[in-house]
Amino acid sequence: MAEATAILELKDINRCYESASVLNGVSLSINTGDSVAIVGPSGCGKSTLLNIIGALDKPDNGSCTFGGKNIAGLNEEDLARFRNTSVGFIFQAHHLLPQCTVLENVLIPTLVTKTDAAFRDRAMQLLDRVGLADRANDMPGKLSGGECQRVAVVRALINKPRLLLADEPTGSLSRSGAIALTDLLLDLNRDEGMTLIVVTHALSVAQKMERVYRLDDGVLSDYTGGDV
Ligand code: ADP
Ligand code: MG
Numbered sequence: 242m243a244e245a246t247a248i249l250e251l252k253d254i255n256r257c258y259e260s261a262s263v264l265n266g267v268s269l270s271i272n273t274g275d276s277v278a279i280v281g282p283s284g285c286g287k288s289t290l291l292n293i294i295g296a297l298d299k300p301d302n303g304s305c306t307f308g309g310k311n312i313a314g315l316n317e318e319d320l321a322r323f324r325n326t327s328v329g330f331i332f333q334a335h336h337l338l339p340q341c342t343v344l345e346n347v348l349i350p351t352l353v354t355k356t357d358a359a360f361r362d363r364a365m366q367l368l369d370r371v372g373l374a375d376r377a378n379d380m381p382g383k384l385s386g387g388e389c390q391r392v393a394v395v396r397a398l399i400n401k402p403r404l405l406l407a408d409e410p411t412g413s414l415s416r417s418g419a420i421a422l423t424d425l426l427l428d429l430n431r432d433e434g435m436t437l438i439v440v441t442h443a444l445s446v447a448q449k450m451e452r453v454y455r456l457d458d459g460v461l462s463d464y465t466g467g468d469v
Pocket of ligand 1: 258259263281282283284286287288289363444
């Protein structure tokens, strides 16, 4: 069997807001194709950690390496490209633009490069994959919350990111919607070999991932059971 390669390495990450220390020496190694959950109580720093992984925020100390490259060493242009093409983000709120159709929303991340026919084909394939091909020309206002979140997943995947980051992706969905979305993320992880990191305080979501970590008091450890 081929040796697993780390796609992401965090070493001794610290992050403070004003005087409060949120992350206190977080180290984490994630292999290509892993599915990982990070759980922990509200306010413990899960979003802060995910934003650092996706280069939306910078640590005060420590290093973050993606595909062997130190993210802190990238200039603004390379950082923007990294965020746009190597990483896909999904948040609790879908953030679809209400004045654009489903298909237009999905193609937004491609606008900085060029929206060509290949992207439209991929968009339609992905929409089909999540059961929404026939809604491509609808406005988001006509879709349910779960359908909008599936559109947000397609938008996150349009540039074929190697890493998908999801911050409480099921937080505004019904129980059945949460199960369906989690299963969809895992299918994409398995079928496309896309590395998946999900931050959540829902244990039912977290426990479907291969590995579960707990963030508490700024420290990351293996989740071994109990409340989050
Ligand atoms: P979680 O996602 O686990 O709920 P966050 O990462 O959002 O936690 O926040 C962790 C802590 O950092 C909280 O106490 C929060 O109030 C604080 N915090 C988050 N963002 C900022 C900010 N931009 N400025 C000041 N404090 C912040
Ligand atoms: Mg959060």
